[in-house]
Amino acid sequence: MGMNLSVEIGKIRMKNPVTTGSGTFGSGQELSDFVDLNMVGAITVKGVSLEPWKGNPYPRTVETPAGMLNAIGLQNDGVDNFISQKLPFLRQFDTPVIVNVVGQSVEEYAEVARRLDKAEGVSGIELNVSCPNVKQGCMVFGTSVEGITEVVQAVRQATSLTLITKLSPNVTDITAMARAAVDAGTDALSLINTLLGTAIDPWTQTFRLANITGGLSGPAIKPVALRMVWQVAQAVDVPIIGMGGIVTGTDAVEFLLAGADAVAVGTGTFINPKAAVDVAEGIASYMEKMKIDDVRELVGSVKTL
Ligand SMILES: Cc1cc2nc3c(=O)[nH]c(=O)nc-3n(C[C@H](O)[C@H](O)[C@H](O)COP(=O)(O)O)c2cc1C
Numbered sequence: 001m002g003m004n005l006s007v008e009i010g011k012i013r014m015k016n017p018v019t020t021g022s023g024t025f026g027s028g029q030e031l032s033d034f035v036d037l038n039m040v041g042a043i044t045v046k047g048v049s050l051e052p053w054k055g056n057p058y059p060r061t062v063e064t065p066a067g068m069l070n071a072i073g074l075q076n077d078g079v080d081n082f083i084s085q086k087l088p089f090l091r092q093f094d095t096p097v098i099v100n101v102v103g104q105s106v107e108e109y110a111e112v113a114r115r116l117d118k119a120e121g122v123s124g125i126e127l128n129v130s131c132p133n134v135k136q137g138c139m140v141f142g143t144s145v146e147g148i149t150e151v152v153q154a155v156r157q158a159t160s161l162t163l164i165t166k167l168s169p170n171v172t173d174i175t176a177m178a179r180a181a182v183d184a185g186t187d188a189l190s191l192i193n194t195l196l197g198t199a200i201d202p203w204t205q206t207f208r209l210a211n212i213t214g215g216l217s218g219p220a221i222k223p224v225a226l227r228m229v230w231q232v233a234q235a236v237d238v239p240i241i242g243m244g245g246i247v248t249g250t251d252a253v254e255f256l257l258a259g260a261d262a263v264a265v266g267t268g269t270f271i272n273p274k275a276a277v278d279v280a281e282g283i284a285s286y287m288e289k290m291k292i293d294d295v296r297e298l299v300g301s302v303k304t305l
Contacts, residue, residue, distance in 0.1 A: 023047060026046060038093050038095055109155050170195060195221055
């Protein structure tokens, strides 16, 4: 009997537990010369809004020890362009597509969800209530129980697609945000988005990002992400997609042990374009070595010393 790597996130069946971190994999097509898109469990595309967004001024990214800061500002062509220009390419693969959604108002989130609900080839919506780089909206919603409740309820009414709420780590108690999202009707949670940070060049005595602050990602944030996934897994009973600094199969296994049902590879893709596939293969070889038949056996099975 073969090994089982497949997992379910709401109604989404993933052939392996690895998806791509939103914003680090474009709309899929950009990376398709390097990665067989049939080899990942799901493709999570970058954030889409109702109208096109220009994003923030440059420079927007800076490397940091074991990670990076970004302040892209969710540049995108808007949901209608996504549906007409990007989605047809993705339909040819046997891989579920999860669309990350951003908005500046509750109505905007709901309207984007409504349009995606009608589009052919979308399996899930990942609600980005947690990006730190946009002045209005986004993280504003994700850092209060009231904000999360309002957005999730509105989007829940707008779509029957699997709804995944992406949580911000820039809060004191992430379990309160997780419970609010679940109570408002989310099917699943993903975490973590980036941690708010900044970087300064001592020789020019200026900030390194035009936006001043940006979101920290990459291996530097893995311990924080693991801790939050573990806390949220104790607090709620919906599937979790864990992310934050995953670059190898065993990084991913750590998230599964902490209670994630699936994982996403984000910044790792910038170092190795096929990191998501390598992580999926790394999970399989770990299971082989450890004589584990079903990836779901790993979920939440971390032990205390
Ligand atoms: C350049 C860049 C762009 C991102 N854009 C988005 C986005 O559009 N929507 C979103 O929810 N998260 C976005 N993120 C956050 C990632 O999806 C992920 O949650 C975070 O980077 C932590 O995972 P990692 O350490 O594997 O990158 C972005 C991250 C980076 C580095």
